Amino acid sequence: MSSPSATLAVWSSAWLSGAAAADDVLDALQDWAEFHEVVAADERLASTLEIPVRGTAGGSPAAMLAALRRSGAVTAELVMPVPGDVRGLGGAGQFAAHALRVGEAVVLNGLGAVPEKLGKKVDTGIIRWTVYEVERLMPTPNVPIGEAEHELTGAMRVAAGMLIELGVAKQRAGVREELQARIAERTGASWPAGMPQRALRVLQRAAEVAAILELAMEDEPGGALSASAAHKRAEALRPLFHAVRVARCAAVAEAVRALDVSDAH
Structure with a gap:
């Protein structure tokens, strides 16, 4: 989802x-x-x-x-x-x-x-x-889905590293279970028959990265980051949020194209 x-x-x-x-x-x-x-x-x-x-x-x-x-x-x-x-x-x-x-x-x-x-x-x-x-716009050029998937894979590694660097696992008991629950909640959507598998895979991975990023952005229970620390954290995670956005748009564009082609044939 x-x-x-x-x-x-x-x-x-x-x-x-x-x-x-x-x-x-x-x-x-x-x-x-x-x-x-x-x-x-x-x-x-x-x-x-x-x-x-x-x-x-x-x-x-x-x-x-x-x-x-x-x-x-x-x-x-x-x-x-x-x-x-x-x-x-x-x-x-x-x-x-x-x-x-x-x-x-x-x-x-x-x-x-x-x-x-x-x-x-x-x-x-x-x-x-x-x-x-709105004006009848030409479709927005999206990053090719292969490129978006590659960028997202890198973002996944960086985001996981961020959780360790920020000490989220130490600050929140049961963080692994919480993360799994968030991912399960975000990947329960149904999609049409004919939905391309690559688009599904990219949407799944995007949901996983987004769940990690949301967890990393939250303050630890009982405490709060300083404004400067929160700003640095947001800046560090910004490219990863961008990768998620790009991947979702690329996956949806790929799905729309595939569904149109399957119907045409």
């Missing part, structure tokens, strides 16, 4: 190409939250897509799929922007600002959808998808 946007990008692409049913997409989204609601960013788009406008009670994710079909969307792209890297957002605007704040979005031809978690716990809360009209 990587993000709600990754799930929607892969499953909606499979559905749009005829390789999955709409109910399959809706079931997959429930890996992230039991309830999802959908709103349009403005009244004109709400009228066009026939979904509620932002600020009102949200519509169902099924309504979003119907809106995607009516809009002529044929494929999807995962974008995971961070400050300094906003590729795939099409410049400044409400969509770009919202996606940057949340850290993820899906671009579907002329539409962009940003998921936002409401409530403290994902599994008991709601994810609200806000749909924006």
Whole structure:
């Protein structure tokens, strides 16, 4: 599992190409939250897509799929922007600002959808998808999946070393079991038939690295790092977070391509 946007990008692409049913997409989204609601960013788009406008009670994710079909969307792209890297957002605007704040979005031809978690716990809360009209962008060039996998493998070794260097194992009892539980929680997603094995492997490895990084970023129980130490730690881990983002985007792009090709044949 990587993000709600990754799930929607892969499953909606499979559905749009005829390789999955709409109910399959809706079931997959429930890996992230039991309830999802959908709103349009403005009244004109709400009228066009026939979904509620932002600020009102949200519509169902099924309504979003119907809106995607009516809009002529044929494929999807995962974008995971961070400050300094906003590729795939099409410049400044409400969509770009919202996606940057949340850290993820899906671009579907002329539409962009940003998921936002409401409530403290994902599994008991709601994810609200806000749909924006965006320019029909060319797909963002992704790092080839082989290169992304290679970088991620190196990041895995470095991240594991960071846990030792930071003394996380000494500071937290049962850290190995905690890490395994986090990884299991993040890799339980379902994917469409025809999902390429390499993409699955990269998503799995990305989840493992992300779990290690999250653990390394947390303060030890009963204590807190100084501001300077916390900054140094964040700077040291930043390239590893970048490797995870790049790998997830590359894996999703590979999956979308494979699903489109399998349907075409």
